[in-house]
Amino acid sequence: MSAGVQDRPRTSDPRQGSFPIPLVGGWAPRRGLLVATVVSVIALVLAVVALGLGDLPLSPAEVVQALFATDGSFTSTVVRDWRLPRVLGALVFGAALALSGAIFQSLTRNPLGSPDVIGFATGAYTGALLALTVIGAGAVSASAGALVGGLLTAVVVYLLAYRRGMQGFRLIIVGIAVTAMLHAANLFLLLRAQEDVAMAAAIWGAGSIALLGWPALVPAMGGLVLCTPGLLLVPSLRQLELGDDAAAAHGVSVERSRIGLVLFAVALVAIVTASTGPIAFVALAAPQVARRLTGSAGIPLVSSAAVGAVVLLGADLIAQHVLPADVPVGIVTVVLGGVYLLTLLVHEARSR
Template sequence: MSATAAQTSTRHPRGQVRLPAPGGDVVLHRRGAIVGAALTAVAVLLALVSLGTGDYPLSVPEVVRAMFATDGGFATTVVLDWRLPRVLVALVFGAALGVSGAVFQSMTRNPLGSPEIIGFTTGAYTGALVALIVIGGAYASTTVGALLGGLLTALAVYLLAYRKGISGFRLIIVGIGVTAMLQALNTWLILRADLEVAMSAAFWQAGSIALVGWEQAVPAFAVLAALAVLVAVLAAPMRQLELGDDAARAHGVRLEPVRLALLVVGVALIAVVTAIAGPIAFVSLAAPQIAQRLAGSAGLPLVNTALTGAVLLIAADFVAQHALPSAVPVGLVTVVIGGLYLIGLLVREARQKL
């Protein structure tokens, strides 16, 4: 390293590089950066393979040429109009699910603190069912219903768990109880619905991105981009909360307003995905923990968590489309992945106690 480089950066013994910045030193974790680059490469490769796989197969070079072609040939139509929306939805929704899980796991300081465990995913699905079955609404009202259902469920869980502050363990226990009640309500709503509506709702309940086109994807991407900005703003106080309430308070963090803001943003992330694709389970549960282990970080790395979620969902969607005897909703594949993840987690915990 040259003298100039030595003056502008300081290497930390644990593989960090500190770069001077106007607001304070920026710490770069080399292992996290390498993991992030690897996850990005995997996500891009899976996207290209997915764009080329189907009844009209294309090689990766053909996919790249079709994406940038100006002649508007059949390959371009297949890639840009038919397959690209689904691939982008898988990547963006997977990232949103991963970040939502990281928000709640960080806030509760518990690896089980994910939206589907706490009940927010189920609440969003309940809101969508009410709009679809009871009100008889169309796509727009179903989307609004999912958002309102998720937010109202979050408010109910927050109020029921509040005892001079929020305990992560209490939030999870209350959320599990609310989830059970909402699941019973969802079953009742589907049973009383007309057969055609009930079948549509049941298919949607499995979690599917098969029918998502540009018309649904573009507004969802815009909302998720705005929520990503809010997550970036809340990232610093969220890190302080991971250290415990006393440490966060000592650093000037207003605990309950920050928790409430994180709750709203995390629920909004999961509600947008649920409104468009239905409840896709376990990505938000597994992605933060996988990213943390890959990066070897003390906290939950948000960027790597988003990349991990994107990789998990697009890989699951590829399996759902092409690796089984017949195509199935992607949510069924993520449930299997989540089940294997939970089994591995339980085995790991049992070995640590021996």
């Protein structure tokens, strides 16, 4: 074993989390691959269960039969046209949010380095609010506004945080400050808007996939597919975890790779926010849960995406079928995220 592998560097700055950084981890070591497989199977089982729940209850066998039926029956219409877009959206959007969070947490080397905290999701919401309340646009323009708002927020945060290089802790602090200002701007826009527009924007801002159908899901998934070339930057991400000097020594263009990864991660969360509204805490919690399940030194991307899919679909099942009334899934994820943060704080207090 080479000396570089034996002496793995660890972050020592208390502001940056404190997880050790692997030399070159690949996407999934053996345990990580096992966890990703098991969690993906859980996601598949949850999807079948979700497709069978509703006013027309169906068994798993009936769900599978309806998915592949060609007779145009009412059952196949219910499963494929009414329920499948919501279930598929929960899986895909949960995975995209978790992947975005995993990238930001790896770049910042901090478990709080999430697009929720840094403000990119809030910026996407601001863009949608501007389109709805100022321009008076419809749903399509609001989605475009959310995408533009998220990307512009990323540019502003990056420029404000850049000082002869990028440090994760500075990015988080600047992001929190920008988030606070954007929250104030969002509240101002809602108070100034007409009542019906403000009500619709507030409901959308809670984060919901209840009305997600194929006309909205297909463009969103197309946008996510267009983002997939960003996965080519993952090897650079692993090198950046070693530190800027070590990454540069290995031939990585540090700032170019970092900017590309930031844009890729922001695009993921902006596309999801444009389709559903801001859904909090999935990007924050899923990567850390995946890291604990895999026992990985860094943030495992594949396992994070799988956990994110399970978290969002599970939260949507709670929102639909456990609570007394059907509520936006974003409300459930906020509650789950609050429990997660409390657990994290208690764990950190005990470890010290």
